Amino acid sequence: MSTAPISWIVTTTDAAWQQHEPATTSPITGMPDVFVGVDDPRQSIEGFGASFNELGWTALELLDDDAREGVLRSFFEPDAGLDLTLCRMPLGANDFSRDWYSYDEVDGDLALEHFSIDNDRATLIPFIRAAKRYQPELRLWASPWSPPSWMKTNGHYAGAQPRLDQSVKNGLRDDQVGHEGTDMFRLDDDHLAAYAAYFGRFIDAYAAEGIEIGMVMPQNEFNSAQVFPSCTWTPEGLARFIGHLAPEMGRRDVDVFLGTLERPNPDLVQFVVNDPVAGPALSGVGAQWAGKGALAVIHHDNPALRIYQTEQECGDGLNDWRYARYAWTIMKQFFSNGASAYMYWNMALLEGGVSRWGWAQNSLVVVDPETRTVRYTHEYHLLRHVSGAVAVGARVLPTVSYTGFENQLAFVNPDGSIVLVAHNDLGHEQSVSYLLGDRFFEAVLPADSFSTFVIPAV
Structure with missing residues (x-):
């Protein structure tokens, strides 16, 4: 012994x-x-990560070079801290972008003649490049929060109006409000094909910048109409879109996962898995928030389907010990039900963690904009307890x-x-x-x- x-x-x-x-x-x-x-x-661990968001980079830019590099090293350099190896990024704007944008907002541009990732050159591209200096083998996957607004039935990036007590505005009219269980995307073949090509152009444009994207999911939280960029889809709509998306991604050797699931309803996944066209094209499924309640059934019924935890629940901007304790319960539930990868959400935010759309959230580090100093949160240390010791290829x-x-x-x-x-x-x-x-x-x-x-x- x-x-x-x-x-x-x-x-x-x-x-x-x-x-x-x-x-x-x-x-x-x-x-x-x-x-x-x-x-x-049990299942093999593919990696731990977090999300590259615009507001993360603008927060880190306030630090001097040494402090910023210290944070990046603690996130990505092997044996220096978190050792993040598998990260998420948005495909267009998300709720922690500087504001709404897509890569083609020219109405009716089905040929994508105006497609451009220029917005990302100030934020996401330098953020990812900085990370790859410390983790050259970093793997990336992407999902949109909203298609270009002209591809949607309501012609707007959002799906819900702010509450009366919220000072932020998104300009959504009453007749543009979206609803769970409906498709806010235009499901004709022309728009579906154009959107699949939009994903392909995104993969190609990032590859031209030296950044490889290895997997995509068709929609963040496909049941949720939000005040920020969002788009609801039915399982039927997702299956139709994946029928167009999978060939585009297959030509680029990019995996397609179904996600992200944010409801405790495994039938939302099983319908697409059972679709004769979409099902065979899926390499895995991504779940977050209440989607964790569906994992036991999904994993039991589809043991070969890889499962990613795609976004740790976001907290309230307080970054307190109470929430770190809760985050531990999330981690336990996902790994106990077949998850092979675990993603934190915001890497860095300003003190208070407030988004463009007024939602305060937690982050791994917090930047004080007055003193331009950084502190590591309880959740950083909790994640390090697992990700800093568990190697890629480990088994649960x-x-x-x-x-x-x-x-x-x-x-x-x-x-x-x-x-x-x-x-x-x-x-x-x-x-x-x-x-x-x-x-x-x-x-x-x-x-x-x-x-x-x-x-x-x-």
Whole structure:
């Protein structure tokens, strides 16, 4: 039995990423609290990431060069922090863009003669290039929040009007409001073909900038009409569009996932998976927010379908410990139900995290616009507890407890090391014992803490 020391890192609300005295294996002294299924590896981990958003880059631009590079290094450089390897980006404007735009807003331009990614040259392109300096093998995928406004039935980028108590405006008329369960896209073949070609032009334009996009999803939150860029689709509409989109992407060796699903209804996915044209074209499915409630059924019924968690729930701009604890429950639910990749949302925002459309959200780092300084949030450190230790190609390991401690995730890395991340959500320290095959160890988890144990390979 190996007696090599077990690395142990602890984060509490008052102290992040503290090196704890190493744990050690020992003879079994009693019934373990947690059994780790080392002989039953589950899905393979494709990577961890976050989203490249315009407001993330404009926030980081306020920092001096050294501070900005320090943040980028902590996000992307291997072994320096989060080690992000698989990230999302918007295809056109999203809710954390500077304002609405698409790559072709010329009405009726089905030939896309006016297509241009010039808007992105000030924000997304330099942001991604900066990341790739530290992570040259960074993989990217993209999804739109809204098609060009002229491709939609309401002729507008949004689908809902701001509430009366919101100061932001989007100019949407009463007769332009969208509704869940309807297709806001013009579903004639000419517009479907043009939109598929629009995706293709996007892939080609970014490739010309040296940025490869490896996967696309047809629509962010396809059931949600929002005050910001959005577009509702029915499963029938998505299946028709994927029939046009898949050949365009196939010619470019780009995968197509179905997503992003934000409702706890697996039938919304299963309809498209069962479509004779769209289904075979799908490489996976992306889910976020309430979509996590559909994962168990989706994974059970479609075990070969890859599952990405596409956007961690966004918080409220407070970036407090309370939300980091909640984010842990999201992470547990996704990995326990087949997810092979996990995406945080905003990498960086100004203090308060308010979008162009008035929604305050959390971020991995927060930039103070007055002092032009940066701080790392609790959720940064929580993500690091997992992404900083779990390598691409790791496998999820199941855990079971007969004493009621279910608050952990386990992985086995390609090198055979085992990563065990545990959360003690009690207000006092808690002793927990673990059995991993024939290896046993005990640890006293500090009160209200996250711990990462790295157990060397046998």
